[in-house]
Amino acid sequence: xxxxxxxxxxxxxxxxxxxxxxxxxxxxxxxxxxxxxxxxxxxxxxxxxxxxxxxxxxxxxxxxxxxxxxxxxxxxxxxxxxxxxxxxxxxxxxxxxxxxxxxxxxxxxxxx
Amino acid sequence: xxxxxxxxxxxxxxxxxxxxxxxxxxxxxxxxxxxxxxxxxxxxxxxxxxxxxxxxxxxxxxxxxxxxxxxxxxxxxxxxxxxxxxxxxxxxxxxxxxxxxxxxxxxxxx
Numbered sequence: 001x002x003x004x005x006x007x008x009x010x011x012x013x014x015x016x017x018x019x020x021x022x023x024x025x026x027x028x029x030x031x032x033x034x035x036x037x038x039x040x041x042x043x044x045x046x047x048x049x050x051x052x053x054x055x056x057x058x059x060x061x062x063x064x065x066x067x068x069x070x071x072x073x074x075x076x077x078x079x080x081x082x083x084x085x086x087x088x089x090x091x092x093x094x095x096x097x098x099x100x101x102x103x104x105x106x107x108x109x110x111x112x
Numbered sequence: 113x114x115x116x117x118x119x120x121x122x123x124x125x126x127x128x129x130x131x132x133x134x135x136x137x138x139x140x141x142x143x144x145x146x147x148x149x150x151x152x153x154x155x156x157x158x159x160x161x162x163x164x165x166x167x168x169x170x171x172x173x174x175x176x177x178x179x180x181x182x183x184x185x186x187x188x189x190x191x192x193x194x195x196x197x198x199x200x201x202x203x204x205x206x207x208x209x210x211x212x213x214x215x216x217x218x219x220x221x222x
Binding site (some may be wrong): 020033035037040041042043044045048050055056057059062089091099100101103104106 | 116118123144146148154155156157160161200202204208209210212213214215
């Protein structure tokens with residue numbers, strides 16, 4: 001079946017701009033996670049949704065980052081006033097609820 | 113001290129050999145353990161998970177967990193050049209988020 005999809009695959013923006021990254025999880029998966037990965041590092045947790053609610057947002061680095069999942073399926077990660085340090089690959093994962101997380105292809109964000 | 117530690121490598125093994133990848137973790141409350149494979153420029157792909165002490169086998173892969181020593185390993189038998197990738201170890205403390213190591217780069221040469 002279809003895996004996790006993410007759009008766009010690449011996003012180049014200028015410092016100070018606003019960006020939205022979209023994640024479409026595997027159908028039926030109730031849990032959705034956002035991570036970001038910098039070069040040479042493992043993925044770093046940002047936020048986790050169970051259904052529509054954010055169950056754990058402890059990984060969001062600051063209040064410029066926000067994520068929603070209004071209908072319990074698609075999620076959008078929003079970054080305001082982007083900074084060069086936000087450049088990374090943003091990964092979304094979904095899970096049927098048993099801790100096995102399946103990753104999407106990621107969105108490579110470049111802030112110039 | 114990082115929560116999950118892995119040797120960055122590269123670990124080079126000849127085709128057909130056993131590759132042994134190791135990972136240590138600091139939090140004794142960690143409950144489940146995962147191995148992901150990540151090819152260059154791609155996203156992590158789940159290979160195996162293990163919850164209980166001992167070995168768990170799946171095809172050419174064996175995960176080993178020793179909670180007393182706080183380490184988890186992945187053995188790849190009959191290594192193939194297509195196994196060349198970065199292997200990420202991740203742990204879960206029953207809080208649903210995964211904590212990843214930095215990964216070990218494996219190179220399998222013909």
